[in-house]
Amino acid sequence: MTSTTLLEFDGVGKSFGGLRAIDNVSFTVSEGEIVGLIGPNGAGKTTLFSMASGFLKPTDGQIRFQGKRVDGFDPPHICRAGLVRTFQIVKPFGEMTVIENAMVGAFLHHAKPQEAREVAARVLQQVGLGARQEQVAKTLTLSGRKRLEVAKALATHPKLLLLDEVMAGLTSVETAEMLELIQSLRASGVSILVIEHNMKAVMSLSNKIVVIQYGKKIAEGTPVEVANDPQVISAYLGGEHVA
Numbered sequence: 320m321t322s323t324t325l326l327e328f329d330g331v332g333k334s335f336g337g338l339r340a341i342d343n344v345s346f347t348v349s350e351g352e353i354v355g356l357i358g359p360n361g362a363g364k365t366t367l368f369s370m371a372s373g374f375l376k377p378t379d380g381q382i383r384f385q386g387k388r389v390d391g392f393d394p395p396h397i398c399r400a401g402l403v404r405t406f407q408i409v410k411p412f413g414e415m416t417v418i419e420n421a422m423v424g425a426f427l428h429h430a431k432p433q434e435a436r437e438v439a440a441r442v443l444q445q446v447g448l449g450a451r452q453e454q455v456a457k458t459l460t461l462s463g464r465k466r467l468e469v470a471k472a473l474a475t476h477p478k479l480l481l482l483d484e485v486m487a488g489l490t491s492v493e494t495a496e497m498l499e500l501i502q503s504l505r506a507s508g509v510s511i512l513v514i515e516h517n518m519k520a521v522m523s524l525s526n527k528i529v530v531i532q533y534g535k536k537i538a539e540g541t542p543v544e545v546a547n548d549p550q551v552i553s554a555y556l557g558g559e560h561v562a
């Protein structure tokens with residue numbers, strides 16, 4: 320069975336002055352996949368997200384979404400095409416309510432406030448914040464703010480969601496709930512590329528893992544393949560993580 324490629328990094332590079340943050344990285348995310356992007360701190364994972372979502376322009380290479388180039392386009396354009404990211408540091412509009420925050424995403428496709436409100440209410444239900452719609456966003460727990468970040472992204476009707484460390488700082492129960500949520504999103508037809516430092520979580524979630532170190536892709540494969548890759552073990556994972 321052939322799967323349809325959604326997102327394609329093709330020989331992508333990014334320099335910040337003299338720093339080569341990303342060097343010749345190529346990989347794809349196909350429809351229906353959850354792909355995990357892992358690597359040590361400073362490896363370049365967020366830079367890859369920022370380039371795919373239009374916040375940074377690659378220095379070299381191409382990024383294609385559904386076969387069309389998106390590198391160099393701005394975030395709203397890319398979001399409208401169906402590719403949206405969350406941010407590692409969650410920053411809701413603190414004084415606004417939870418539903419007003421989610422409406423910000425919904426306005427991308429729904430100009431009428433009532434329609435945007437309906438979409439926002441639906442995605443809040445999906446992420447488990449249905450009962451907190453009228454709460455002021457800044458009063459949510461970290462777990463709640465992470466869910467709201469996902470809801471804002473979902474409200475834009477993405478085909479592909481880029482999740483940047485949505486499990487960081489969560490308790491083990493909250494992490495398990497977030498894993499369930501991500502799996503339910505995939506089941507609802509959204510493909511996912513996830514940056515995650517929680518090895519156990521990312522290994523259980525992803526059907527493919529891409530490993531980045533010092534801006535280069537050092538491995539790609541199933542969680543078991545990657546966990547048994549000698550280069551990954553020595554570079555990053557450490558013996559105790561080997562499957």
Ligand SMILES: Nc1ncnc2c1ncn2[C@@H]1O[C@H](COP(=O)(O)OP(=O)(O)OP(=O)(O)O)[C@@H](O)[C@H]1O
Pocket residue numbers: 335338340358359360361362363364365366367
């Ligand atoms: N705007 C920028 N200007 C200069 N250097 C940058 C910029 N953004 C990132 N870098 C550098 O690029 C490299 C890759 O950073 P990036 O944030 O993409 O790594 P990461 O894998 O996401 O790290 P972490 O896991 O800690 O979030 C780092 O050396 C970082 O300091």
